[in-house]
Amino acid sequence: MTAPERARFVLDPAVRDVHGESARLREAGALVPVEVEGVRAWAAARHAALEAVLAHPDLSRDVRHWSAEGRRALRADGSLAPIVLARTMLNAEGEEHRRLRGPLSRVFSARRIAAMRPRVEAVTAEFVDRLAGLPPGPVDLRREFAYPLPCEVISDVMGIPRERRAELTGNDHVLTTTRGTPERLAGARAGRDAVIRETVEERRRSPADDLISDLVALEGAELTEGEVFDTVQELYVAGHVTTVNLITNAVRLLLADPGQLDLVRGGERPWSAAVEEALRLESPLRHFPMRYAVRDVEICGVTVRKGEAVLACFAAAGRDPGRYGQRAERFDVASDPPPHLSFGHGAHFCLGAPLGRLVGEVALSALFGAFPGLALAKPPDELDPVRSVLALSTTSLPVLLG
């Protein structure tokens, strides 16, 4: 057997009730055979199982450990393929992983990121001013604030030239919403790649004080040209998509629960508490592919055979009553829950966690500080979920600024 024989669930990108799906996965077992975009895998939806999977030395991110049958099922045009096949630190293990991640760990250290706070605050203030200048009426806060803010911050860190940012964001928006014909998507990918390639080439000619220049400086000695390009692309994408979802989800949760909002707005609880609770309850990543068994492995009493794949179900683990008890499904900023897994665990723990947290906190405090009358313009259950097995958020967030 090279893949879970019988899929008990088919994970549907378009499901409306994502949390209902999560509950069914958790109830079905520690590891559950699922089908996702035609691929068979075990889903780890309970907190304990996910934690064990993420840290297991014999569950590798290296796709070469996946069975040939499993790999054949991967659809080239699906949303899993680009992540599963990328040649980046995410899919490297051991010495190779240390080589790719090591230089970046310094740049993304908690200390270096904390020093960026004034710059993040200044960029956020610009977006808040822009919001204040919009005509009265409903505003899509995802489009006008939650999306452009993290794009601008990661572009600053990386050193994407200002005059190319709109082009990069436009192409990226097409790709991350996966809307459009195959031709439009291919065009957007080519457009995004061109901006990144040309920026890397420019930094080779004239280095600046930014992350792309730091990576280019390692070319030859520590990184190949291809690895520099892939890493730049990975950091740009990983550096904003999840933070967009975090801000959108956190604002929605706070506006839907004025009592909880008062606790943070009144200073009784820090904004960081709202960020952590939003990360737990509405993990920006819904499911994340994939780990492969290097040999037969036992996880919480279930045997994963060599060559089989395991999917990490972050959204489901964040609401596991076995971990979070009575508060599992409740947004509760009054006290800190046990730590969540929404930034991962083990060697692949999110490199950008300090940056995601910083941008989330600054965004919430600036937004709610500037607009005391901020309110949802549509009931939360009427918002459309993002259609992706990878992401958990809504496609828009209509609000009235007050």
Ligand code: HEM
């Ligand atoms: C890895 C979540 C923000 C860069 C991860 C993983 C998770 C995650 C769950 C582990 C995946 C796995 O083990 O399978 C998030 C969330 C974010 C966020 C929820 C925001 C709220 C960022 C930012 C960056 C970033 C801002 C930017 C630089 C990365 C990278 C990895 C990673 C490079 C791969 C690390 C490795 O393989 O060693 N992220 N992330 N992330 N994240 Fe984030």
